[in-house]
Amino acid sequence: MEMAQIGATEKGGVCRLALTDLDRDGRDLFIKWCKDAGCTITVDQMGNIFARRPGKNNDLPPIMTGSHLDTQPTGGKFDGVYGVLAGVEVLRTLNDYGVETEAPVEVAVWTNEEGSRFAPAMVASGVFAGVFDLAYGLSRADLDGKTMGQELTRIGYAGSEPVGQHPVGAYFEAHIEQGPILEHETRTIGVVTHAQGQRWYEITLTGQEAHAGPTPMPIRKDALVGAAKIVTEVNRIGMSLQPFGRSTVGLMQVSPNSRNTIPGSVFMTVDFRNPNEEALTGMDRDLRAFTDKLARDSGLTIEVTQIWHSPVVTFHDKCVGAVRSATRRLGYSNMEIVSGAGHDACYINRVAPTGMIFIPCEDGISHNEVENATPDDCAAGGNVLLHAMIEAANA
Amino acid sequence: MEMAQIGATEKGGVCRLALTDLDRDGRDLFIKWCKDAGCTITVDQMGNIFARRPGKNNDLPPIMTGSHLDTQPTGGKFDGVYGVLAGVEVLRTLNDYGVETEAPVEVAVWTNEEGSRFAPAMVASGVFAGVFDLAYGLSRADLDGKTMGQELTRIGYAGSEPVGQHPVGAYFEAHIEQGPILEHETRTIGVVTHAQGQRWYEITLTGQEAHAGPTPMPIRKDALVGAAKIVTEVNRIGMSLQPFGRSTVGLMQVSPNSRNTIPGSVFMTVDFRNPNEEALTGMDRDLRAFTDKLARDSGLTIEVTQIWHSPVVTFHDKCVGAVRSATRRLGYSNMEIVSGAGHDACYINRVAPTGMIFIPCEDGISHNEVENATPDDCAAGGNVLLHAMIEAANA
Ligand SMILES: NC(=O)NCCC(=O)O
Ligand SMILES: NC(=O)NCCC(=O)O
Secondary structure, rough: OOOOHOEEEOOEEEEOOOOOOOHHHHHHHHHHHHHHHEEEEEEEOOOOOEEEOOOOOOOOOEEEEEOOOOOOOOOOOOHHHHHHHHHHHHHHHHOOOOOOOOEEEEEEEEEOOOOOOOOOOOOHHHHHOOOOOOHHHHHHHHHOOEEEHHHHHHHHOOOOEEOOOOOOOOEEEEEOOOOOHHHHHOEEEEEEHHHHEEEEEEEEEOOOOOOOOOOOOHHHOHHHHHHHHHHHHHHHHHHHHOOOEEEEOOEEEEEEOOOOEEEEEEEEEEEEEEOOHHHHHHHHHHHHHHHHHHHHHHEEEEEEEEEEOOOEEEEEEEHHHHHHHHHHHHOOOOOEEOOOOOOHOOOOOOOOOEEEEEEOOHHHHHOOOOOOOOOOHHHHHHHOOOOHHHHHHOO | HHHOOOOOOOOOOOOOOOOOHHHHHHHHHHHHHHHHHHOOEEEEOOOEEEEOOOEEEOOOOOEEEEEEOOOOEEEOOOHHHHHHHHHHHHHHHHOOOOOOOOOOOEEEEEEEOOOOOOOOHHHHHHHHHHOOOOOHHHHOOOOOEEEHHHHHHOOOOOOOOOOOOOOOOOOEEEEEEEOOHHHHOOOOOEEEEOOOOOEEEEEEOOOOOEEEOOOOOOHOOHHHHHHHHHHHHHHHHHHHHOOEEEEEOOOOOOOOOOEEEEEEEEEEEEEEEEEOOOHHHHHHHHHHHHHHHHHHHHEEEEEEEEEEOOOOOOOOHHHHHHHHHHHHHHOOOOOEEEEOOHHHHHOOOOOOOOOEEEHHHHHHOOOOOOOOHHHHHHHHHHHHHHHHHHHHHOO
């Protein structure tokens, strides 16, 4: 696949971080494909791209699909890009069969869904949905201090359309599951009813740099020893809430990061998830109780900031119904499923009826270069998407 | 001080990592000072610099002092550079008073003593003493893969003198204590009798990257959760050996270091110290037993490599005696002390009679930008050095 070559890694995955040159190349290719399919293109101020195929009645709000082209540093060939390619396939199939829909059909590419280079995740669909304001979105910075606004301008994707002023009649997103359930249950299609809630944190521990040799153990203020306790506690919190809780420290930076200097400070992140909002609140409470006590006992200064809360999402009845009935009509084995990951659909659901279609991925593995999905499952998800969109566009 | 301005940090410290442009600037300044004091300069293939003040009998091996100009990333104005400046003061004082010594006197600057940019520490004095071979020394690489050989050439300090072919009659090194003992005991001079042993390790944990949201806790292979357990155990090992054991994880790199990806691998270091060689061996045994069990229990692959062992050092009777008698003659309060840090003197002690002089540092803090020592204590250490060297040079 042409898109998977943009940022291809040695291990067969893709590293195409948001708003890098590679992200620009991916966007350019998407636009070329959509123009070849006869679409018109608009780009908004957050760099979200919309490719429009006119309907019979262009006063109707478009039926939209889409996903994202950015990846994790150790990303695969399916997370996000599958939903975009499925959307392009919908456009091409409608063309091939000369189908005219009542409402226009659009395919969207949302900026920085992953939340890896810039936190939080889904920030541009969040601005679109009014969850964040534009200034917040544009000011998100990577670890080197470069902002999304600067990088959008640099790669030529700071569009002019005001964010969120784009009407949406309904939104459908196809995605790999990124977890093991569909494979384990041997179902082809996941009819996504909910997405679990998530809270993201940034924690900074400050101790005191000192020499690893002469400094007695009892008087040390070792920020990494404190950080290690937090990693262990975060893991315990998730483990204690099986089968539902998820808890991860994905990022840690140690300073000064020198073998024979006691670490003076550590920056780390926490990612909590739960399909139950109250349980998610409990995870927050446990973390804060732990870090408060740790600060008292250790003499470290510990700052805990929740930088993001994406509450539990219930997708729209009508769209979930459209996905379910298309799946049944097409005869695919299926089940209802709760999304373990966040998706742009979670935010679009706030401003338009929204539904999602999951397909299995090998061993449930995602955010990994070995990520894989079968051609048959990819085609099945695309078929369901096509049928659900035609139904919605002609309703 | 002019030297402290080279790499000066906002917090009043110095960041002058080995073989950077700043290190070159420091070396250039040292050479200028020594030439102004009438010395001749030689540089060996490891970039060690020797400034020579002739004696009456230049067939005698020189009486040498010295230390290092490189610092930690969060280094102070005294660690290393104090010993070099004390040496330059010795040269100038001998000149000012027109003293002619029997043997020549030399001041050395050893390359990459800190072991921060390039591991292990004291690598260039180690090559000088025959502990490492030249190829090993030149091939030490920083985290970006740049080698000492490349960087020596780049900054113009790849000298021509074969390493270790430089005769040394006796070696004395003045240094701040870098620990709290002299201050606590209110003594001006530490007569250093030993240095504790140390072992350095590199550990790589390999798990599996996966999505922080949908991936169930029980099937994860989270390399950072494993690394956190090692940090906690390393700390426990040192704490269990009070008052003597020291254990530190100073450096950790998490991959892919993305907030919502379960860490697939972690690279970390361990620094163990003990003044008792058997106890140090016990620390090694405890670490390996722990990581073996952790690998079995967690499904992580854990590679533990000891990259350095610097055994307990006993300094030379005659040199320790020379420091002790100079201290007494000059009337400074003093005590015997074991060095908690490694020093170039530890390796030079293998090829020439060697002794060390410690002075107190504020709150025992080193490898920190707030590192401090009083002018009086600095002068006292310099005086002891001068007297010990004159005695040795005329013996
Ligand atoms: N689909 C996906 O990987 N989204 C990234 C945001 C998240 O971590 O849930
Ligand atoms: N003196 C000093 O800080 N040496 C660095 C080597 C060590 O870690 O002991």
